Every structure is written in C-alpha cells, then in structure tokens.
Amino acid sequence: MNGKRIIKWMPGLGLLFNYKREYFGYDLKAGLSVAAVALPVAIAYTELLGINAIVGLYACIFPMIIYALFGTSRQLITGPDAATCAVIAAVVIPLSAGDENTRWQLAIIMTAMTGFWCILASHFRLGAFTDFLSRPILQGLLNGVAITIMVGQISKVFGFDTSPDHLIEKLIEVPFRLMDAHLPTVLMSAVTLALLLGIRYFRSRWPAPLIAMVVMTYLSWQFDLASYGIAIVNKEAGNVDLFLPVVSMSGFHPSVLRELLVPSINLAVISFVSFMMTARSFASKNGYDVDADQELKALGIANIAAALSQGFAVSAASSRTAVNDSVGGKTQLVSIIAALVILLVLLFMTDFLAYIPLSSLGIVLIVSSWSLLSIRHIWSYRKRNKQAFTLASFTLLAVLLAGLINGIGFAVLLGLLQFLRIVFRPSDQLLGVDEQGMVHSMNKDNGIEPIDGLMMYRFNSPLTYFNVGYFKKRVLQLVDSAPQRPAWLAVDAAVSFTYDDVSVFAAIDELIRELRIKGVKLVLAGRRTELNRWIERNRISLNEDDLIIAPDLYFVIRLYQSRQQIKEKQKEARKEALKQEAESQEAESNKASISEVPIESQTSTP
Structure with missing residues (x-):
C-alpha cells in the first residue's frame, strides 16, 4: 500500500521501476544529446540575470532529476527557459540596484515563491487553468519575450560599454552607436553566428550550440582573447566556483517579498501554461496522456529544488524536449542521464567554462530566441480570426512598449477579461x-x-x-x-x-x-x-x-408533440360533440315545429 502511494506521488518512479532494458540505448543517446544542448544554453540564460554562470548549470541538475521522478511526461525536459529567465531578470535587476549578490538573492526567493504557488495550485486542483492564457495571448507574449531578449543582447554582440534599460531606447540607440562597436567582439560574434548557421545547414542533427561554444571557448582560452578587450564569463580564469555556489542571505530584507508577490504569480501562470503546452503536444505525438495537476506539482517541486540549489526558475525547455524526442528518448531516464552529464562537466571542466566569450553567449541567446519568434503565425490570425489577431497583437505591443513585467500583467489581465466576457455574455x-x-x-x-x-x-x-x-x-x-x-x-x-x-x-x-x-x-x-x-x-x-x-x-x-396530439384529439372530440349537439338541437327544433302545427291541418279532407 505504501509503495502504491509513493508511485502515485512520484509517477516517474513507477515507470523507472518497470523500466524496459531495450529503452536504455535510446535514453542514453537522448540524454547525451540533451546535455549537449543544455550546457551552453543554460549558461547563456544565466547571463540574462548577470550572476555566476555556473548557477545556470546547477539550475539544470536537481530540477531535471526531480521532474523525472514527479512528472508524467516521458519526453519533457525541464531547465532554464528564455521566457522565465527574461521575466526574472526584468523583476530582480531593477530591485537589486546593481548589486550582484542582491540580484542573486531575489532570483532565488522569486523561484521559491513560484514553486510555492504551483504546489498550492496543485493542492486545489487548478491544473484545469492550463488554458487560462489563450493561444493568441501566449503567442503575443512569447514573441514579445523573444524580441526583448534579442534586443537585450545587442550590446554584448557589438561590445557596447553601456546600454539603456528599456527596449525602445535600445533600438533607437543602435544606429547611432555602430561606430563605437568593438571590432574584435563583433568579429567573435560573426564567427559564432556563421558556425551556428553552418552546422545547422550542413549537419542539422549535430548539437550546434554546444559545438559553437566549445570552439569559441577554446579560441578564447588558447589565444587569450580577453586581452583584446573581448568580455568573457570570468576575466580571471579559474575564479569560477567549482562547487555549488552559496549566496549569503544575511542582508536580505523581507519587505522585498511584497515586490515579488505579483511577479512570482505571473511567472507561475506563464511557466505552467507553456509547460503544459509542451507536455501535451509531445504526449499527444507519442500516444499517452499527462495529468495537469501532477504536472503542476512537479513544476512546483522542481522550482523549489532549483531555489535550494541556489538556482533560478525553470520551466519546460522546448528546444531540449524537441531534441529528446527527435533522438528517440523513451522515458524520464533521459533527464537523469542529462543531469549527471552536466554534473560531470561541473566537476571536471569548470576552469574551461570560465573562458566562454559573452558575445558568443549573446549570439546563442539570439538564435535560441529566434525559434520563439513567429510573427507570421500572429499575422495568419488576421484572416482566420480577427479577435485572435487583436489579442495577440495587443499582447505583443504591451510587452514591447510597457516592458516585460507590465506586458505580462496586461496579458494575464487580458486573459481574465476574455474569460469573463465569455462567461458574462456567452453565445x-x-x-x-x-x-x-x-x-x-x-x-x-x-x-x-x-x-x-x-x-x-x-x-x-x-x-x-x-x-x-x-x-x-x-x-x-x-x-x-x-x-x-x-x-x-x-x-x-x-x-x-x-x-x-x-x-x-x-x-x-x-x-x-x-x-x-x-x-x-x-x-x-x-x-x-x-x-x-x-x-x-x-x-x-x-x-x-x-x-x-x-x-x-x-x-x-x-x-x-404527444400533448399537442392529445389537444388536437380533444379539440376534434369537442368539435364532434358540438356538431352532434347542434344536430340534436336541430332535430329537437324540427320536432318541436312539427308538434306546433294545428291538428285540423294535419288531418286530410274527407
């Protein structure tokens, strides 16, 4: 009985207990491929937050293992995601006032709060709210996030010393600062982009981000590119923490929790909606179902694990999930294998990671975010469904003009208003x-x-x-x-x-x-x-x-119809009765008129 309860609590554990040996070859290959893609992307997403690059890898390890045990999707891979990292960065960077330690503290606390909201929602079985943000609104939101991330990497790609805080100002600044671009950095960015595109074109099955980052990091290490002014993950090689970095919470002010309350709820909603969209799509493709409430719980526990490992919020990593599926991963063991591979890299290759060029990370982020960009899909709504086109366009403009956090707030509010309109004034x-x-x-x-x-x-x-x-x-x-x-x-x-x-x-x-x-x-x-x-x-x-x-x-x-027939029969019966009554009355009248004729007139003349 206890075993059944444990398996009900951890569905992935039940699948691993009944693991089929013939799946191991597929899962091993898929796990290595997922780790190859996750390594550079996780470090790149960490750069959005401006904290220790190694934290991005620790944000992969424990959440991936946790989801493998608690999740119900066999293909889904958890990890740092462009949208979640962008949301956290938009919240914590202004609040940190330029202090990296405070920024890290806030990222950890916001991650823990996001996990708490997910677990609480799972307790009340709110997995049905997966569709709270409609697909058009989510399309507008993801496109806005993609554009925000890409524009935010322009300063790293061109080697600008400073950059404005807001998206519109950043775009306006670019033409006027091109002459100030750092040429070695621009060259490094161009080589990284050419390598990524070349691998994708000629060897589409190869892990392009991993190969590009290994090559560019090797060049940075071998030729000491930092001496030419090219920014790297850590200018003093070997200073990247080998073991789990720990942030001091001694200076944390609990009053900041108020500032994180609404953003953490927004992040929980957006993470779970995109999480379930990915999980359901791959479950449908592979012929099984996922439990929305259990997935909500798994996402919450994974984020709690990320916070305890000094990491930041995780969600469904769609690109890594797609790699897992395309290589043929069969079970959640893929996540465990990938996590162990990343752990081995952390133990034995940390010094090498310190030489990663920031411009190359910026290019990887831009290329990764490009996959989120689907303006053409939004435009297709214009002919199919004008209401969907309006919702997607409004959300996109809100994110671009009002900022990521305000844009997400507008998107959630718009989803709520859309739901209330349907309920208040349904068809x-x-x-x-x-x-x-x-x-x-x-x-x-x-x-x-x-x-x-x-x-x-x-x-x-x-x-x-x-x-x-x-x-x-x-x-x-x-x-x-x-x-x-x-x-x-x-x-x-x-x-x-x-x-x-x-x-x-x-x-x-x-x-x-x-x-x-x-x-x-x-x-x-x-x-x-x-x-x-x-x-x-x-x-x-x-x-x-x-x-x-x-x-x-x-x-x-x-x-x-039966009562109408009865009424018709009753009506006919009444008509017949009235007719008979009329005939009877007529007969009585005729009889009475005959009886009134004088007897003499009735007797014939002799």
Whole structure:
C-alpha cells in the first residue's frame, strides 16, 4: 500500500521501476544529446540575470532529476527557459540596484515563491487553468519575450560599454552607436553566428550550440582573447566556483517579498501554461496522456529544488524536449542521464567554462530566441480570426512598449477579461430539428426548422449570479420577438445548470412568473435529478402548469408533440360533440315545429 502511494506521488518512479532494458540505448543517446544542448544554453540564460554562470548549470541538475521522478511526461525536459529567465531578470535587476549578490538573492526567493504557488495550485486542483492564457495571448507574449531578449543582447554582440534599460531606447540607440562597436567582439560574434548557421545547414542533427561554444571557448582560452578587450564569463580564469555556489542571505530584507508577490504569480501562470503546452503536444505525438495537476506539482517541486540549489526558475525547455524526442528518448531516464552529464562537466571542466566569450553567449541567446519568434503565425490570425489577431497583437505591443513585467500583467489581465466576457455574455442559440428529427442549432439556410409552438434555447455558459440577469433578458427578448408566441420554452439545462446558486434560482422563479403572464410554459431539459433537488431546496413551486423538468430535449419534443396530439384529439372530440349537439338541437327544433302545427291541418279532407 505504501509503495502504491509513493508511485502515485512520484509517477516517474513507477515507470523507472518497470523500466524496459531495450529503452536504455535510446535514453542514453537522448540524454547525451540533451546535455549537449543544455550546457551552453543554460549558461547563456544565466547571463540574462548577470550572476555566476555556473548557477545556470546547477539550475539544470536537481530540477531535471526531480521532474523525472514527479512528472508524467516521458519526453519533457525541464531547465532554464528564455521566457522565465527574461521575466526574472526584468523583476530582480531593477530591485537589486546593481548589486550582484542582491540580484542573486531575489532570483532565488522569486523561484521559491513560484514553486510555492504551483504546489498550492496543485493542492486545489487548478491544473484545469492550463488554458487560462489563450493561444493568441501566449503567442503575443512569447514573441514579445523573444524580441526583448534579442534586443537585450545587442550590446554584448557589438561590445557596447553601456546600454539603456528599456527596449525602445535600445533600438533607437543602435544606429547611432555602430561606430563605437568593438571590432574584435563583433568579429567573435560573426564567427559564432556563421558556425551556428553552418552546422545547422550542413549537419542539422549535430548539437550546434554546444559545438559553437566549445570552439569559441577554446579560441578564447588558447589565444587569450580577453586581452583584446573581448568580455568573457570570468576575466580571471579559474575564479569560477567549482562547487555549488552559496549566496549569503544575511542582508536580505523581507519587505522585498511584497515586490515579488505579483511577479512570482505571473511567472507561475506563464511557466505552467507553456509547460503544459509542451507536455501535451509531445504526449499527444507519442500516444499517452499527462495529468495537469501532477504536472503542476512537479513544476512546483522542481522550482523549489532549483531555489535550494541556489538556482533560478525553470520551466519546460522546448528546444531540449524537441531534441529528446527527435533522438528517440523513451522515458524520464533521459533527464537523469542529462543531469549527471552536466554534473560531470561541473566537476571536471569548470576552469574551461570560465573562458566562454559573452558575445558568443549573446549570439546563442539570439538564435535560441529566434525559434520563439513567429510573427507570421500572429499575422495568419488576421484572416482566420480577427479577435485572435487583436489579442495577440495587443499582447505583443504591451510587452514591447510597457516592458516585460507590465506586458505580462496586461496579458494575464487580458486573459481574465476574455474569460469573463465569455462567461458574462456567452453565445446562445435557438435550436430546431432536421429531417431525421435530430436537434441542431438554427442558422440561416442550414435546413434546421423550428417546431411550431415549441422554442428550444441553449445558453452556452454555466449560469451564475453575474450572468443570470443576461440569461433572463435574452429569454424574454426571444419570446417577445418570435413571429408566433410559443406555448413552451425549453432550455437546455445540461449546459447552463451546473450547480446550486441561490441567485440563479431566484431569477428562474421570476422568469416563470413573467412567462406565465405571457402564456408561455418553461421547460428545463437535462439534469432532472439535480434540478428537482435544487428547486425543492430553493422552494420554487413545481407546478406543471408553469414549469416542467424533463430528462432531455428529445423527451421534451416527444412530450410536447404527444400533448399537442392529445389537444388536437380533444379539440376534434369537442368539435364532434358540438356538431352532434347542434344536430340534436336541430332535430329537437324540427320536432318541436312539427308538434306546433294545428291538428285540423294535419288531418286530410274527407
């Protein structure tokens, strides 16, 4: 029993216990490939924060092992991500006032808070909020993040001494400072870019970032490029910490937590949305399902592990996940192998890492961020869905003009407003039947016909206290605007009545009375058992002359038609009875008129 609980808590552990030996060859190859891509990218992302480069590698090791045990995706790789690092940098750099130790402290605390929010959300089973940020909003957000990162690396690529803090100012500055570019740095950037593009073009399966960084770091080490003014990870070779670097928390002020509260929630939402998009896409491709709530918990624990290892927030590393899948990784063992390879590099190659040129890291970041850029995809929304195009464009402009953090706030707010608009004012339809008697929504020229005297209505949202007034208004509008007032109004209750809300049933009671005045009977179709219980609980009079609770719309149609037939038969019977009564009265009248004729006139003349 305890074993089952442990496996339920750590699904990845269960898969590793039942590991198939034939998978090991695929997982080993995939693990080495993932580590090859993760090494340079993790160091490059650390540069966004301006802290010890080794921290980026430690941010890979423990979170990757943790996710392998707690996650449900067999392909997903966790690690530093462009979007999460950019968000953290946008928050902590202004708050740190230029102090690297403070910046590192804030990054660790924000990571821990992000993990806490994810675990808390998992406890309340909020994994369903994966789709809180719609795809158009997320597209705009990721494009804004990609552009922000690329523009932020321009100063490293050209060797500028200083650079403005905001994106627009950085773009305006570039043409005026090209003459101040440091030529050796520009040459180093150009060689790195040419190497990356060349490998991708001629040997697309090779780990281009790793090869480029090894080559450029070797050149930096062999020819002492730092003496030519080319910035490297650590100008004093060998000063990069070999073991886990530890930041002092003695000077940390708890009051700063207030500044990190909202940004950490934003980061948790964005991380999990992109996390689940990656996990679901690869799970669908490989024919299995992922548990959203368990993934939320795994992401939270991975971020807590990152914070405890003095690292920063992690999320789904889409590029490394794609490498894992393309090489043929089968299980979560890929993450463990990749983490161990990175650990070996930390133990035996730390001195070499100190010579990595910052301009080469900037080029790797720009090339990596380019994969996030999909302006063409946003533009394609223009013809397919104008609303989606507006949402994506607004989010993109908000990130570019208002800054990353404010832009993310706008994106989250926009997602919330979009959700509330759908719930407050949802779409609705009148329903009819086709030639086979199947119920469908009625549209122009779709061949679906209404049933005379029966109006069927669907409200495409759960009824709550804040939209039941709109529901009531729409129902009365449709009844009043009908060419012929219906005898019955049937509402598809399976869609809109999802829970007991006092305000909803109070409004339904008012609607029943107003429809009664109009001579219309209300019918609720679906959720018959729950509706009867809820109506009794809310003390609504269940008089069949005013309200009928039916199992579904097809039952309503049959009931209405049968009662109409009964009415027709009764009507015919009344007509027949009236006819017979009229004939009887006529016969009696004729008989009476005959009886009034004088006897003499009735007797013949002799």
